[in-house]
Amino acid sequence: MENNDYSHLKEEIISNKRIFDGHVIKVDHSRVKLPDGQTADREIVYHKGAVSLIAVHDGEMYFVRQYRVAPDDFLLEIPAGKIEVGEAPHETAVKELREEIGGIAGTLEEIQEFYVSPGFSNEYVYLYEAKDMTMETQALDDDEFLDIVKVRLEDLKKLLQEGAFRDSKTLIAVQHVIASYNL
Template identity: 40%
Template sequence: MSFEEKTISIETIYQGRMLKLEKQTVELPNGRQTTREVVKHPGAVAILAVKDDQILLIKQFRKAMDETLIEVPAGKVEAGEERMTTARRELIEETGLQAESMTLLHEFYVSPGFCDELISLYRAENLSESDAFSADDDEFIELQWLPFKEITALLASGQVRDAKTILALQTVLLDCNDSN
């Protein structure tokens, strides 16, 4: 059975700086038509920065939730930018660190029911201070190094509510279990 939906028409409802909202008329596999509201997003990267059995986390206020979240460094892919380049740029912008080694770990959709945002999760190692550090004017970030041995307790505490960060932390736990 085919699950694909054929796009009949697309109407742009909103075009913003970071996203676009489309109203798509589609034909379902059974021949019926329906409407889908789809958020188009350029994608993002998340960085699992590792140093001496510690992971770098950041705290920042997120207006959409009206709260301060604990996250891994992350950021939006700019038009025409390679994802690895985005990861390196965001690591410098948010932390002032650069990575000698950057490895793609996972790619995942954030909310595939209505949004096409794809996040690429990278592991950054062999970190050093960057001469190119220049924080964004609109970001206020606090850095926090978390030892691997404290990851389980942090996750169990419920303090981390950001999905990309939970996935990154669980990846570290899986890697630690695999190496034992």
């Protein structure tokens, strides 16, 4: 039986300095004491969290294609959005599904929660699956520019193998759909 006491691995923050305080992220430079007594520097990005959505309707999975400044690339992603202060993840999921693809879910089922890049960030993503969807008109925010892309379920595996999906939330979602739908 495995010992669940991992305290011998914990790093202790001994000093901290906020080096950026933005609308979406905050960045700290921290000095930590390592388990062996040595010290090391850590740069930590704090994020409010996000939701992402698996949206399958009439035999197609819905994606959005949008330009992302950080990688300087046009990415094919599942609908997603950041959680606003005071907003529950489920509320964000309902809002983002409607905004990005015009979807209204009969039910939303939480599939998974995960850290995006825990080596330097606390960003946490809630993955939902929209069930019994009806489709209305897309209602993007003023600063959102994206195209809706519908992919037939039987094409998902081929696109996955070709490398069409390159962000973690979308990779996790596509693999979930492939497994759940026995594709």
